[in-house]
Amino acid sequence: MIAIACDHAGIDLKPAVIAVLDELEIPYYDFGTHSHESVDYPIYGARAAHAVANGSCDRGIVLCGTGVGISMAAGKVHGIRCVCCTDTYSAKMSRLHNNANMLALGARVVGTELAKDIVRTWLLTEFEGERHARRVGQIDALDRGEELE
Ligand code: RB5
Numbered sequence: 001m002i003a004i005a006c007d008h009a010g011i012d013l014k015p016a017v018i019a020v021l022d023e024l025e026i027p028y029y030d031f032g033t034h035s036h037e038s039v040d041y042p043i044y045g046a047r048a049a050h051a052v053a054n055g056s057c058d059r060g061i062v063l064c065g066t067g068v069g070i071s072m073a074a075g076k077v078h079g080i081r082c083v084c085c086t087d088t089y090s091a092k093m094s095r096l097h098n099n100a101n102m103l104a105l106g107a108r109v110v111g112t113e114l115a116k117d118i119v120r121t122w123l124l125t126e127f128e129g130e131r132h133a134r135r136v137g138q139i140d141a142l143d144r145g146e147e148l149e
Contacts, residue, residue, distance in 0.1 A: 001027050001028065001029060001056070001057045001058055002021060002026055002027070002028040002029075002057060002058065002059055002060065002061060002123075003028070003029055003031060003047075003048035003049075003051040003052055003056075003057035003059070003060035003061070004017060004018070004021075004028050004029070004030050004031065004048065004060065004061050004062070004063075005030070005031035005032060005033075005044040005045060005047050005048035005060070005062050005063075005070075006032075006033060006044060006062065006063035006064065006070070006107075007033060007039050007040070007041035007044055007063070007064045007065070007069075007070065008033060008035070008036050008037060008038050008039055009041075009064050009065030009107060009108060010041075010062070010063025010064040010065065010067075010070065010105070010106070010107045011033060011034075011035070011036060011063070011107070012107050013063050013105060013107035013110075013112065013115055014030075014063060016112045016115050016116050016119075017061055017063065017105075017115070017116075017119050018030075019116065020116050020119045020120050020123070021119075021123075023120075024120070024123060024124070026123065029051065029057060031044060031047040031048050031051065032044060032047070041064040041069045041070040041073060042069070042070075042073035044062065044070065045062050045064075045069075045070040045071070045072075045073035045074040045082075045104075046073055046074065046076075046077060048060040048061075048062050048074065048102070049062075049073070049074040049075075049076075049077035049080045049082070049102060050077060052077075052079070052080060052101055052102060053077050053078060053079040053080055058101075059101050059102060059103075059123075060074065060080075060082075060101065060102040060103070061102070061103045061104075061105070061119060061122075062074055062082070062102060062103070062104045062105075063104070063105050063106075063107055064104070064106065064107070065106055065107060065108040065109075066084075066106040066108060066109055067084040067085070067086075067104040067105045067106035067109060067110075068084055068104075068106065070104050071083070071084035071102075071104030074102050074104065075102075078143060078144075079101075079140075079143065080101060080102055081098060081099060081100045081101050081102065081136070081139060082100065082101075082102035082103070082104055083098065083100040083102070083103055083104065084104040084105075084106070085103060085104070085105065085118050085122070086106070086109055086110055086114075086118075087114075087118070088114075088117050088118055088121045091103065091118045091119075091121045091122040091125070092121050092122070092125050094122065095122055095125035095126065095127060096125055096126075096127065096128045096132070097128065097132045097135075098132070098135075098136060098139075099127040099132070099133075099136045100122070103118070103119065103122045105118065105119075
């Protein structure tokens with residue numbers, strides 16, 4: 001199950017994300033927003049992030065104008081590793097090496113077809129583990145407020 005959420009500036013890109021989820025037959029839950037009325041992106045980023053953090057969704061995809069604000073908000077939720085991507089290489093590496101569990105996209109930054117490629121790549125790439133697991137563990141330790149070394 002994929003959590004999706006957006007603000008008013010990200011909403012026009014949501015159908016493209018849903019099209020890829022449908023194409024890959026991956027179920028999703030849409031945490032809103034559902035209109036162009038101005039809303040605060042941290043609220044929607046947090047809704048999707050909490051669903052991922054509590055295990056009710058496996059991963060999340062969030063959208064705002066730039067992808068920046070909603071990725072910052074989602075990433076503040078304990079257990080979330082959210083990546084804001086504008087290219088497929090970063091999307092792929094964020095899964096292979098960083099085990100990103102949320103993806104953020106900017107509807108005012110990436111075009112529809114690039115966004116679909118990014119989403120497809122990110123959804124289909126699995127974490128490599130091994131040495132990268134140690135480093136992701138260090139990120140998670142920082143998330144818990146622990147010191148490294
Ligand atoms: C909304 O105008 C815009 O600030 C928001 O969608 C996002 O781009 C913030 O980072």
